[in-house]
Amino acid sequence: MVFVTGLLLIGIGVRAQESTPEATESAGKTLFFDDFNYPGTDAPDFSDHGWIVRTVDGWPGIPGAIWSKDSISIIDDPDQAGNRLIEMHASSDGTTIHQAQMCQQRKFFEGTYASRVYFNDKPASGPDGDNIVETFYQISPLAFDLDPNYSELDYEYLPNGGWGVLNSYLAVTSWETFRLTPWLADNVSSSRNKSFDGWHTLVMQVADGKIKYYVDGKLNDTQGGKYYPEVPMSMNYNLWFIDGGQIDSKDLRQYVEQVDWSFNAANTVLSPDEVNAQVEQMRANQVSYVNTVPAHDPPLDSPCNF
Numbered sequence: 001m002v003f004v005t006g007l008l009l010i011g012i013g014v015r016a017q018e019s020t021p022e023a024t025e026s027a028g029k030t031l032f033f034d035d036f037n038y039p040g041t042d043a044p045d046f047s048d049h050g051w052i053v054r055t056v057d058g059w060p061g062i063p064g065a066i067w068s069k070d071s072i073s074i075i076d077d078p079d080q081a082g083n084r085l086i087e088m089h090a091s092s093d094g095t096t097i098h099q100a101q102m103c104q105q106r107k108f109f110e111g112t113y114a115s116r117v118y119f120n121d122k123p124a125s126g127p128d129g130d131n132i133v134e135t136f137y138q139i140s141p142l143a144f145d146l147d148p149n150y151s152e153l154d155y156e157y158l159p160n161g162g163w164g165v166l167n168s169y170l171a172v173t174s175w176e177t178f179r180l181t182p183w184l185a186d187n188v189s190s191s192r193n194k195s196f197d198g199w200h201t202l203v204m205q206v207a208d209g210k211i212k213y214y215v216d217g218k219l220n221d222t223q224g225g226k227y228y229p230e231v232p233m234s235m236n237y238n239l240w241f242i243d244g245g246q247i248d249s250k251d252l253r254q255y256v257e258q259v260d261w262s263f264n265a266a267n268t269v270l271s272p273d274e275v276n277a278q279v280e281q282m283r284a285n286q287v288s289y290v291n292t293v294p295a296h297d298p299p300l301d302s303p304c305n306f
Helices: 021-026 044-048 272-284
Strands: 031-034 072-076 084-092 097-108 111-119 132-139 152-158 169-179 184-192 198-207 210-215 218-224 233-241 253-266 289-291
Touching: 031 272, 084 233, 097 253, 111 132, 111 233, 111 272, 132 253, 152 198, 152 210, 169 210, 169 218, 184 218, 198 272, 233 253, 253 272
Parallel strands: none
Antiparallel strands: 031 253, 031 289, 072 084, 084 097, 084 253, 097 233, 111 198, 111 253, 132 152, 132 233, 152 169, 169 184, 198 210, 210 218
């Protein structure tokens, strides 16, 4: 596969939410960008643009947890007039558990993935301490236990620790495969043990057999080998509780993760600075949605329906 570096959007001049021929041509016909400028997740454009809010049962998280459309909302950005944000909600009272997940079409493979997300160290309300996972990730379905073609690339922030770690940390993980029961994971992972409370720009380069994970412009880790993805994936976000990691409390606590924008340049390696430049230029030209990454033929199932 041939990769192009340094792709820039020049003079888009678009002042509508939908992509136009001019925007598609400037984007090299391989760009996905969504600024989430929707009135809500029930707006027709939200689903027409490939997004699904998960409502089906299953892993990850607490068995029996509820995944519902009410777990995802779109709000005004309190810090930037006219901007809108995705807001994911997860809650627990020790008995009833709500978790959140949002999925894009499964059609992305090599290239550059990016998103600006807000990680929270504290719950929006209620007592703190649950092992909660705040994410941006790419994934394909597991066809069977230890499926060698399974592909998953993760940013996971655990503000209260988890999986044997007591303190806040951000993990980046590339997967070969796994088995759910009994649990067996074949992956490579690294972590930075500190607070990541606040806004962060996450950029993932997938090319030439390597996955490079950047956080706020700095290279966090390079992974690859057998952990390099083999099949198309979907861009996803979820917010969920680690099974066995809840505090002993019946008080309701509610956790939040926010997303400002989502980006993919297919078959194109962009630096974090180049990603930011493209996003800033599209916003300056009031381009809030571009989708010129070809759909997979035939269509592939969304992770929100796994």
